[in-house]
Structure formats: C-alpha cells, structure tokens
Amino acid sequence: MEASERTTMRWWRWRRNALKRRVDVVEAWVVLAGWVFALLGGLAGGLMAAGAVEQAVERQRAGSHQVSAVVVKDAPGPSPARAASDYRVWGEVRWTSPDGSTHKDEARVPPRAPAGSTVPVWVNKSGDITTPPVSEGEAWLHTTMGGALAGSLAGGAVLGASWLIRLSLDRRRMAQWDAEWERIDARRGWKTG
Numbered sequence: 001m002e003a004s005e006r007t008t009m010r011w012w013r014w015r016r017n018a019l020k021r022r023v024d025v026v027e028a029w030v031v032l033a034g035w036v037f038a039l040l041g042g043l044a045g046g047l048m049a050a051g052a053v054e055q056a057v058e059r060q061r062a063g064s065h066q067v068s069a070v071v072v073k074d075a076p077g078p079s080p081a082r083a084a085s086d087y088r089v090w091g092e093v094r095w096t097s098p099d100g101s102t103h104k105d106e107a108r109v110p111p112r113a114p115a116g117s118t119v120p121v122w123v124n125k126s127g128d129i130t131t132p133p134v135s136e137g138e139a140w141l142h143t144t145m146g147g148a149l150a151g152s153l154a155g156g157a158v159l160g161a162s163w164l165i166r167l168s169l170d171r172r173r174m175a176q177w178d179a180e181w182e183r184i185d186a187r188r189g190w191k192t193g
Contacts, residue, residue: 021173027169030165030166030169034163035159035162038155038156042156045151045153045154046147046154049146049151050146050150052146053142057134057139057143060133063130064125064130066120067095067097067121068118069094069120070116071115072091073091073115074115075112076091078111087111088108088111089108089110091107092105093106095121095123097126097127103127107121
C-alpha cells in the first residue's frame with residue numbers, strides 16, 4: 001500500500017483560489033494585523049513601562065539622602081528567636097535634617113551598638129526615616145521585569161482580541177456553510193441533517 005502524500009499549503013489565504021471566501025481574506029488580514037500590532041504594541045508598552053519604572057527609581061533616589069544618626073540608648077543584643085536577614089536590631093537614634101531641625105525615631109542599628117555611636121540612616125525630604133533607594137542592580141531588575149511584563153500583557157491583549165475576532169469569523173463561516181448546504185439540499189430535495 002502506498003503511503004499517502006500530504007501537501008501543506010502555506011499562505012493559502014493569500015493565494016488565488018476559487019473556494020476562498022471573503023471571510024477567509026478578512027481572517028488573513030486579522031491574523032496579520034494581530035501579530036503586527038501585538039509585536040509593536042508589546043514593544044511600545046514595554047518601553048513605556050520600563051521608562052516609568054526608571055523615572056520612579058530616579059524620583060526615589062532624588063527624594064532621599066543618607067545622614068549620620070547618633071544612637072541615643074544602648075542597642076539591645078540580637079534576638080535568638082527571630083533574627084532579621086541583616087542581623088540588625090531596632091534602636092533609638094537622633095539626627096539633624098538638612099534644614100537644621102533635630103529628629104528622633106527608631107532605626108535599624110547593629111546589635112549592642114553603644115549610645116553615642118553613629119550609624120547611617122536614609123531620610124526623605126521632610127527629614128523622616130525612609131528605606132534606602134534601590135541599588136543599580138535592583139533598578140535594572142525592576143525596569144527589565146516591569147517592561148517585559150507590560151510588553152507581554154499588551155501583546156497578549158492584542159492577540160486575545162484578534163483571537164476573539166477570528167472566533168467570530170469562524171462562526172460566520174460555519175453559518176455560511178450551513179446556509180449553502182441547506183440551499184443545495186433544498187434544490188435536490190434531500191435533507192442531510
């Protein structure tokens with residue numbers, strides 16, 4: 001027995017064909033436009049999101065600066081039950097903000113830091129303690145991941161919309177085929193379904 005040879009017709013929606021319907025041409029254009037807009041939209045969305053994340057990182061860096069704070073009371077020793085990842089403890093510190101006002105609050109200090117020792121703390125423009133700004137590596141990671149995620153979502157949304165349009169076109173195609181089979185059956189007096 002001979003093996004059947006299957007011919008794959010690539011780009012069949014773009015070639016001349018007597019059986020090709022208008023809905024096939026519309027579907028071909030929808031698929032092409034969907035992929036082009038998904039790529040362009042994903043790229044644009046990713047670049048815009050990466051730029052927004054980068055601006056947020058720069059705003060965070062501009063809004064905080066490091067000052068030297070003085071430990072007010074002797075800091076406690078490390079807690080054996082629950083140690084932080086940097087093994088620092090909470091201690092009371094005092095610092096002077098750039099406008100000359102003195103502030104007092106709790107900050108993370110080395111364990112058993114004696115009163116009068118200095119520790120670096122990060123403060124915002126109003127002089128309150130804040131978290132340190134992200135490092136270069138963290139900023140790069142946030143920017144990259146934010147851009148990749150936004151680009152993927154934008155491209156996926158466009159591809160999802162084109163898939164829904166193709167689903168609608170398939171339903172229309174099936175309805176046209178049903179109508180043509182009904183017309184053929186009525187002409188010959190048969191009923192196939």
